[in-house]
Amino acid sequence: MIADPLKIFVTVAELKNFSRAAEELYLSQPSVSLQIRNLENELGSKLINRSPKHLELTQSGEILYSLAKQILQLYEKAKQDINELTTTVTGSLKVGASYTIGEYILPFALAEFAAQFPNVDIDASIANTVEITQAVRSNHLDLALVEGEVNHPDLDIQALMDDEIILVVPNQHALARLPIVTADHLQDRVWILRESGSGTRDFSDKLIKDWNINVKKSHIFGSSQAVKQAVIAGLGIALVSSWIVRKELAAKELTAIRIKGKRLIRTFSIIRLKNNDMSKAMNVFTENLLSHDLISSLIDNNPSVLD
Incomplete structure (x- = not known):
């Protein structure tokens, strides 16, 4: 030298x-x-x-x-x-998320990242878990945040945080008067469900099958927001992420019911293609997502609605 x-x-x-x-x-x-x-x-x-x-x-x-x-x-x-x-973190970041994460968590994570690294161009996409996973696998997205189980050998999957699933019912519903419900209370009810491919739909289908619940009738909606509004309108009951009904529960627009037994927990995950070189923007954004401070801040602002 x-x-x-x-x-x-x-x-x-x-x-x-x-x-x-x-x-x-x-x-x-x-x-x-x-x-x-x-x-x-x-x-x-x-x-x-x-x-x-x-x-x-x-x-x-x-x-x-x-x-x-x-x-x-x-x-x-x-x-x-x-x-x-x-x-210096520059370049572009193409990030995707399934609906619950994309509507209620990703905006806060991106806002914090953009404030730190204003030279990064961010392109965000929101769709259901199946669609977002496929976008990552086809290399249309650098990385994504998804809910529920994702199993593909070509994906690197990192757990981000736990998500509590809760039962919500219209305020005027018969179940709203009960402090706690069992599988028997859920028999022959009208359910509001997400579309096929949604992580929340997969979770609901599994619980209904495992508990041998007979669904009287179901109405399908393509977003968490629509499911929430359908419950408020009195159309039926639904299993949803606690993230999406915080404000509505505080405003007493609907009722959350505890199901007897342990809490229903699923995992939010970060996914990306295996063996793909991570850009600096991808690496730093992932580190920010996994940082204790960010997760703690998100959780502190979203305490369990059943506590």
């Missing part, structure tokens, strides 16, 4: 001693002497007059010392500028 012999020469010139320069640079004295001789041979001029008790720069040495100091300063600045270039 061109800076090394110049740094050795400058150190010798300033300390006026080969041994002390060697100690300062963690080198052997013969190595320091060799570097100085190589510089003199390369430049074709003696740089240092040496004697057993004295060391001084020649006229050529004075010229080189002055310019070498400038070169070393410029070299350090170049290293800083290059380091800043490689650590």
Whole structure:
């Protein structure tokens, strides 16, 4: 590296001693002497007059010392500028999310990221879990946040956080008067469900099957917002993420009912293609998502509605 012999020469010139320069640079004295001789041979001029008790720069040495100091300063600045270039987060980020995450979590995560890294162009897409997963697998999205189970060998899947699923009913519904319900209470009811491909729909279907619940009738809606409004309107009951009904429960527009037994928990996950190089924007955004501060902030602003 061109800076090394110049740094050795400058150190010798300033300390006026080969041994002390060697100690300062963690080198052997013969190595320091060799570097100085190589510089003199390369430049074709003696740089240092040496004697057993004295060391001084020649006229050529004075010229080189002055310019070498400038070169070393410029070299350090170049290293800083290059380091800043490689650590500055720029470029684009194509991120997707399934509806619950995309409507209630992703906007906050993106707002925090955009405030930190304004030079990144963000393209966000929201669809159901199946559609978003396929977009990642076809490389149309850099990464995505999805709800429920995703199992594809070509995907890298990281757990982001837990999500509580709750039962919500219209305020005037017979179940709204009960403090807790069992599977028997849910028999022969009208259900509001998400469309096929939704993570929430998969969760609801599994619970209904596992508990042998007979569905009297179901109405299908293509978004969490529509499901929520259908329940408020009195159309039926639904299993939804606690994230989507915070405001409505606070405003007493619908009722949340505890189901007997343990809480219903699923996982929100970050997915991306395996073996794909992550851009700096992808890497930093993922680190932000997984940071304790972000998750704690989100959870603090969304305490369990059944507590």
